Amino acid sequence: xxxxxxxxxxxxxxxxxPEGVEELDPAELAPGFxxxxxxxxxxxxxxPDLGIVATDGDAASAALLTRNAAPAAPVTVxxxxxxxxxxxxxxxxxxxxxxxxxxxxxxxxxxIQEVAAAELGLEPAxxxxxxxxxxxxxxxxxxxxxxxxxxxAGLDPRGAVEFERAIMTTDRGPKQCTxxxxxxxxxxxxxxxxxxxxxxxxxxxxVQTDAQVSDPDEALRGAAAGSFERITVDGQMSTNDMxxxxxxxxxxxxxxxxxxxxxxxxxxxxIVADGxxxxxxxxxxxxxxxxxxxxxxVARAIANSPLVKTALYGRDPNWGRIAQATGxxxxxxxxxxxxxxxxxxxxxxxxxxxAEIGVDLGRGEGAAHVFFSDLTPxxxxxxxxxxx
Amino acid sequence: xxxxxxxxxxxxxxxxxPEGVEELDPAELAPGFxxxxxxxxxxxxxxPDLGIVATDGDAASAALLTRNAAPAAPVTVxxxxxxxxxxxxxxxxxxxxxxxxxxxxxxxxxxIQEVAAAELGLEPAxxxxxxxxxxxxxxxxxxxxxxxxxxxAGLDPRGAVEFERAIMTTDRGPKQCTxxxxxxxxxxxxxxxxxxxxxxxxxxxxVQTDAQVSDPDEALRGAAAGSFERITVDGQMSTNDMxxxxxxxxxxxxxxxxxxxxxxxxxxxxIVADGxxxxxxxxxxxxxxxxxxxxxxVARAIANSPLVKTALYGRDPNWGRIAQATGxxxxxxxxxxxxxxxxxxxxxxxxxxxAEIGVDLGRGEGAAHVFFSDLTPxxxxxxxxxxx
Numbered sequence: 155x156x157x158x159x160x161x162x163x164x165x166x167x168x169x170x171x172p173e174g175v176e177e178l179d180p181a182e183l184a185p186g187f188x189x190x191x192x193x194x195x196x197x198x199x200x201x202p203d204l205g206i207v208a209t210d211g212d213a214a215s216a217a218l219l220t221r222n223a224a225p226a227a228p229v230t231v232x233x234x235x236x237x238x239x240x241x242x243x244x245x246x247x248x249x250x251x252x253x254x255x256x257x258x259x260x261x262x263x264x265x266i267q268e269v270a271a272a273e274l275g276l277e278p279a280x281x282x283x284x285x286x287x288x289x290x291x292x293x294x295x296x297x298x299x300x301x302x303x304x305x306x307a308g309l310d311p312r313g314a315v316e317f318e319r320a321i322m323t324t325d326r327g328p329k330q331c332t333x334x335x336x337x338x339x340x341x342x343x344x345x346x347x348x349x350x351x352x353x354x355x356x357x358x359x360x361v362q363t364d365a366q367v368s369d370p371d372e373a374l375r376g377a378a379a380g381s382f383e384r385i386t387v388d389g390q391m392s393t394n395d396m397x398x399x400x401x402x403x404x405x406x407x408x409x410x411x412x413x414x415x416x417x418x419x420x421x422x423x424x425i426v427a428d429g430x431x432x433x434x435x436x437x438x439x440x441x442x443x444x445x446x447x448x449x450x451x452v453a454r455a456i457a458n459s460p461l462v463k464t465a466l467y468g469r470d471p472n473w474g475r476i477a478q479a480t481g482x483x484x485x486x487x488x489x490x491x492x493x494x495x496x497x498x499x500x501x502x503x504x505x506x507x508x509a510e511i512g513v514d515l516g517r518g519e520g521a522a523h524v525f526f527s528d529l530t531p532x533x534x535x536x537x538x539x540x541x542x
Numbered sequence: 543x544x545x546x547x548x549x550x551x552x553x554x555x556x557x558x559x560p561e562g563v564e565e566l567d568p569a570e571l572a573p574g575f576x577x578x579x580x581x582x583x584x585x586x587x588x589x590p591d592l593g594i595v596a597t598d599g600d601a602a603s604a605a606l607l608t609r610n611a612a613p614a615a616p617v618t619v620x621x622x623x624x625x626x627x628x629x630x631x632x633x634x635x636x637x638x639x640x641x642x643x644x645x646x647x648x649x650x651x652x653x654i655q656e657v658a659a660a661e662l663g664l665e666p667a668x669x670x671x672x673x674x675x676x677x678x679x680x681x682x683x684x685x686x687x688x689x690x691x692x693x694x695a696g697l698d699p700r701g702a703v704e705f706e707r708a709i710m711t712t713d714r715g716p717k718q719c720t721x722x723x724x725x726x727x728x729x730x731x732x733x734x735x736x737x738x739x740x741x742x743x744x745x746x747x748x749v750q751t752d753a754q755v756s757d758p759d760e761a762l763r764g765a766a767a768g769s770f771e772r773i774t775v776d777g778q779m780s781t782n783d784m785x786x787x788x789x790x791x792x793x794x795x796x797x798x799x800x801x802x803x804x805x806x807x808x809x810x811x812x813i814v815a816d817g818x819x820x821x822x823x824x825x826x827x828x829x830x831x832x833x834x835x836x837x838x839x840v841a842r843a844i845a846n847s848p849l850v851k852t853a854l855y856g857r858d859p860n861w862g863r864i865a866q867a868t869g870x871x872x873x874x875x876x877x878x879x880x881x882x883x884x885x886x887x888x889x890x891x892x893x894x895x896x897a898e899i900g901v902d903l904g905r906g907e908g909a910a911h912v913f914f915s916d917l918t919p920x921x922x923x924x925x926x927x928x929x930x
Contacts, residue, residue: 221873481781491642529922
């Protein structure tokens with residue numbers, strides 16, 4: 155996975171790698187960061203399920219939290235008790251989402267924050283808390299506090315792989331990278347939309363850099379708008395989603411243009427590709443809409459249509475299903491007569507892992523795109539066989 | 543299926559049968575109507591694929607047409623060339639939706655209307671046209687005109703079963719009834735949301751009665767609002783959906799309250815139960831919403847969530863997935879902490895063909911309900927294996 159002067163990690167046809175980007179050992183964090191992952195006994199398998207990533211000194215930061223109106227306790231704790239623009243650390247557990255767990259769950263999340271802060275010698279407000287896994291069940295009583303101490307004691311500049319392992323759930327493989335370009339390093343670890351037991355498609359992503367980022371919130375929102383905000387697996391919004399960017403500024407240089415976008419887009423595409431049971435990723439491009447909002451609505455209707463998603467799975471260049479989803483999204487409008495002239499579905503029928511669909515509505519200048527996964531028998535199997 | 547003084551047809555737990563409703567032989571149409579179904583060579587199987595239902599004299603009528611912005615040619619013909627309040631006949635073909643077929647498709651639909659009108663001795667504007675089946679392919683050139691003549695010549699007061707056969711596609715069984723109550727008769731034939739080859743979930747329904755219906759449009763809209771407008775199989779809106787009500791008034795009596803509602807709701811539930819690969823029907827009741835619109839939004843988010851639909855299939859009383867869909871529909875709002883106190887998912891886990899889910903948001907007085915089918919491996923198989 156490592157290559158001098160190239161970045162095999164940025165492999166999607168849809169990702170534009172900045173000039174001269176170099177891929178480093180993915181165990182390495184950006185300078186000034188350390189991480190660890192340890193078992194806390196939450197996952198029944200005994201695999202690592204608690205991770206910490208932390209800066210050695212001050213950092214500017216930003217965090218994006220799910221907009222779900224029934225958020226998990228750690229999301230509420232981040233919103234209410236963190237200074238999201240100056241986070242020093244994040245403590246993450248997998249195996250239990252601490253969602254729909256009531257006041258007890260909130261107390262557990264606060265306790266995790268406080269114990270981690272004490273172990274790290276930080277203010278609690280500088281420690282973000284994140285969880286992913288089964289929902290509606292309380293966190294197990296024992297083990298977590300000791301694991302936090304273990305993780306804090308084991309923080310390592312080369313701990314990114316261990317941290318990634320601790321936050322993964324049903325992910326088929328790690329989703330992480332360490333890249334260097336323009337004199338700065340960016341490391342990132344994500345876990346994806348494989349849904350957990352009776353839980354949801356939680357997406358977590360942690361990004362570290364030694365670049366100077368004057369407005370981390372703007373940088374993160376901009377990069378997420380082109381990546382995590384453009385993907386859908388099954389149209390469902392998680393209770394636990396979280397993306398955190400931390401920037402120490404120690405390199406004394408800004409992020410090269412496009413680097414953060416490329417990293418987050420590649421990670422987002424890996425999350426889609428790793429959607430439950432997914433075998434292919436599609437990109438739908440809608441042009442010629444009356445507005446950007448309209449284009450977005452049409453793109454999402456197509457991307458979330460089970461008929462289009464099964465066509466993506468079945469290698470079926472079925473433009474009629476795209477016409478139907480478009481017509482549904484624009485109910486009441488006047489459209490051109492559906493035809494292959496304005497719908498390009500050819501790649502649906504081709505044997506390629508990443509397929510593009512094009513729709514030109516011929517109504518205006520609005521454009522939008524969305525990335526999505528196919529719908530497979532495996533998705534149904536995974537999501538129907540668990541009985542809570 | 544026939545029982546004196548009862549109506550086994552109205553068998554769903556959610557359908558309230560009016561007092562004294564009696565079930566007649568489903569081959570019989572309401573007095574004053576005749577129907578026929580014949581093979582026209584559109585279905586490759588050679589099965590009946592062209593049907594006509596017609597009144598002997600004048601009738602008041604109403605029609606509901608899909609709001610899809612890319613409607614099929616017959617829908618456009620109905621909208622542009624029919625007097626929908628005084629329809630005398632409907633001519634319906636299965637096996638080809640005549641959708642996404644351009645100007646040629648429109649000319650074909652007009653031609654079908656004109657040939658049927660000539661055979662029946664009616665004005666073209668009194669003849670509705672409907673189609674269901676494969677989309678994006680022109681209707682076959684030969685056979686249809688001769689079949690229209692055959693069907694017109696074969697119209698029979700006991701032709702309802704033949705008509706139903708001619709409009710069915712992948713339906714697992716017929717969806718029709720003839721009921722008598724309050725001195726009037728109602729017959730109805732529907733075909734359901736089994737999707738056709740590369741096509742969509744077209745729903746067609748034709749209702750005949752000898753009752754006096756002073757405002758057929760209001761009556762039909764009211765009954766459809768509680769039935770066809772409350773169902774979802776996969777959240778997709780067809781290019782071809784159509785519901786037609788014709789009332790001769792010959793019985794000199796009005797429809798008994800609730801009769802039309804009961805008939806359309808039972809047919810709607812059969813369409814859901816016959817959704818592609820479906821094994822169960824769910825009903826989600828949302829109460830305590832800030833408004834009826836909000837309740838509807840939440841109910842549809844739950845009913846269309848693939849997580850909830852796979853839980854329905856998997857007999858999984860997974861209230862967490864319902865909380866997540868609710869939170870997604872109400873992103874940005876403040877909800878009570880999700881718990882089994884406000885989400886009743888018990889019946890998801892029970893072995894019953896019709897399962898109810900309850901959600902009480904505790905925010906206001908808004909309420910809504912939606913009926914939906916489960917998502918099964920068979921749905922994926924059906925919709926991915928066809929290659930156009």
